């Protein structure tokens with residue numbers, strides 16, 4: 001029986017880690033699309049194609065993403 005508890009404990013930890021990872025890289029957030037163009041969620045400027053090639057899941061332009069990550073770090 002302990003084995004089942006252990007397994008569900010691991011499962012919970014993995015799920016939480018996946019959510020935290022998704023939160024960090026922004027993939028959990030829904031991209032903003034204006035007229036078929038992927039735009040930054042914060043400043044609503046189109047995200048450069050080069051950035052989307054490197055980060056297909058990007059929902060922010062580089063400067064807004066950096067600011068966003070700093071906010072996350074400040075929040076602890």
Ligand SMILES: [Zn+2]
Nearest residue numbers: 040043061064
């Ligand atoms: Zn932006």
